[in-house]
Amino acid sequence: MNKAAYAPPPSKATLGPIAELRNVSKRFGDILAADGLDLSIMSGEFLSFLGPSGCGKTTALRILAGFEAPTTGEVLLDGEIVNDLDPFRRPVNMVFQHYALFPHLTVAQNIGYGLRQRRPRPPRDEIERKVKTALEIVRLEGFEDRRIWEMSGGQQQRVALARAIVNEPKLLLLDEPMAALDRKLRKEMQIELQNIQRRLGMTFILVTHDQEEALSMSDRICIMRDGRIVQTGTPRELYDQPRNRYVAGFVGTSNFFDGVVESVAADQAQVSVKGGIVLAGRAISPVAVGQEVSVSVRPEQIRLERANAADRPGWPVTILNRIFLGEHTEYLVKHESLGEFMVLTPRQAELSDGPFNAGERLMALWEAGGALVLKQD
């Protein structure tokens, strides 16, 4: 990873990664919540753990924060192994999933809590000044003396964020911080969080099960499944070169046609799918003849044309359903052998050729480069 690609690192630029997991596993009884995690987190980076509920995202964060000791493997902060370092001694702060704000303290007291634990204890006016700045950053000026239960969900979330960033941690861990917010507020907070991260040059690790959130905010994303990291990369890398069907399904949406590899030439593979149809596609990772794979075609890679429009090869389909999305229109179409799949058509295409109506018979076609041949696992 090229570090320069990220937001400017904090003043004390470190050469190596700011945090590292080396073959970290965590076992809870029979459950392997983290399974051989390997990851380097760069200074100033915004990294996301993305995966379904129960895949071990929180466990990974808690290992970094020090709440869980890894069963095997090593955790490094700033190049030093910290496996046995207590959470309260780590230069890491966490925004908890349900905020975990102190109900017996005011907003300002909550935010100043971390500063008051420092030894030597900073002078009172310095704490006050920093708390004030933090409140400004999260746009909660004037809420100093409010009680936590007097704040709305969104405001509590900001307090939780301020309580963490005020300590200027080397690493800020955020565990689904926006899960409890309504959609509109979540969008706002996503943008704001990104701005704050850029402005402060802090290193953020965000846990989320919302792919849109991960895609829009992160420099890099770790796709997780069953305690393992399936693939780590920039949103674009994951979108364009998913390692397997799972990643492709998790990053953006895609149509999958399952089949068996018939022949391979360089990175081009021919896959025989349902009804004796053979689809061509680019294999992201090497596949072998006879292997069970999925051909993945993104809905926006597919074009719909009126049947008589061209003599090019396409798949005759019937439109089952149409959803108008503003800039795009989403069609659910059905091919008699391939089955149902989604097509996303830009408004531009609609103006010249469409709109297409439910029940209409059309040709669906995609460029050869638009289809990816992906391993099942």
Add this chain to the structure above:
Amino acid sequence: MTQRSRNLLLLAPAGAWFLVMLVIPLTVVLIFSFGERGAAGGYVPAFTLDQYANLPARWAAFKNTLILAPAGTLASLLIAYPLAYYLAVRADPRWKTVLLVLVIVPFWTSILIRSYAWIFLLGGRGIPALLAAIGIEDVRLINTPFAVLIGIVYGYLPLMVFPIFVNLDRLDKRLLEASSDLGASPWRTFLQVTLPMSLPGIATGCLLVFILLMGEFLIPAILGGGKVFFVGNALVDLFLQSRNWAFGSAVAATLVILMLVTVTAYMRLIRRLGAQREDVALM
């Protein structure tokens, strides 16, 4: 049915109970306290303040009660808190219920019998004998304020443990992690989060134990051996032995007033400590 009449219906049973068991007896006590003792005991109607003027005669009982009730409450708290903390925070969840039941097991036998057991333990052949064996001679425990204190702590401990346990058990453990995450050592987390958050439980436990202790007579009677007596013992004596109902009523009325004053002051203090706190404000 209006909200108002429904409220009245909700309060009716408790209201009737209060009237019969509290207001009427209290009124009777108050009336008696201004009366006179009959020649053969009992009560003769009158209106005199003689009984109240005679209160200093029972000063020792008041003094003992006003010292040992708060001291007993405090001692119970100091012993109950770590126990409740262990049960709620540290104990293996699978054993929690069992351990909790063990705390109330002593309640399965009468306090009378249990206190008699302490007579033996604190008496000449009990702990003092053990102490003598290791060279600490002439320790007297039975019939001292200390013996009464031990009896009190022993008898009232579960009453203190339970509210604190419930409070700590409900405490969101993530708050403790948040505190640790923000750099507080375990001890500082206890002082800054656990302790203030368990204030409602402490307040409830102390109130329960204190109020009951103010009226206590059994433990001082058994373990104080007539040397350490509470107002409760004075009342038993006045009503049952000397049959001086008028003076007894004056003593009882004074105790009620003392209790009202101390409990009110206590509630004020708790409110102030937890000013503006949702959980405490509700108390």
